[in-house]
Amino acid sequence: GDSVTQMEGPVTLSEEAFLTINCTYTATGYPSLFWYVQYPGEGLQLLLKATKADDKGSNKGFEATYRKETTSFHLEKGSVQVSDSAVYFCALRTGSGGGADGLTFGKGTHLIIQP
């Protein structure tokens, strides 16, 4: 079945450091790939997505490129801020729509940014 593997945390960085959170996947067909972020006490929020190979999703300074050859979707940010502290989830969806498009999630990576 489908699965998502992401690096386990917590990941602790200093403010303005470069961030990479690795994510690899196993899926049948051609999945869409997502990064969600969960801030303390809040629900998951869609951060960015990519729907086909070589697509780059970007939002709020975060980027991730859909790499089909390495089945990866690593999340990167050039300069992190304290406000980026949260749990980040990599996810995929293989359904084409209708009811068959629930998400498969990784375990989440807790990111802690220190001033």
Next chain:
Amino acid sequence: GAVVSQHPSWVICKSGTSVKIECRSLDFQATTMFWYRQFPKQSLMLMATSNEGSKATYEQGVEKDKFLINHASLTLSTLTVTSAHPEDSSFYICSARDYFGTTGLVGRGEQFFGPGTRLTVL
């Protein structure tokens, strides 16, 4: 926009009782809602897909008679945990799919998540 609420945010109940959790899309219509379960330090696991006006589709291994789902309107889905037992204690999260793109082009077709409900069964 794209706000999904859940009620209650936490609930404690006795073993053998039933608990209902509500999931509402506050500013958009959702023909499809999803229910997930999250164990501590684990990923979210899809339990079922709830379609407005029809029966829910359950993932393999999820007991449909134990986890009753009703999606009576385009903005409300409910999950009822029947005859709850301590092993049902978990964090339950719903999401609503913005099929019509009410939240904008980026959100069209994507899922927006509620804040979750912590269920503790004694």
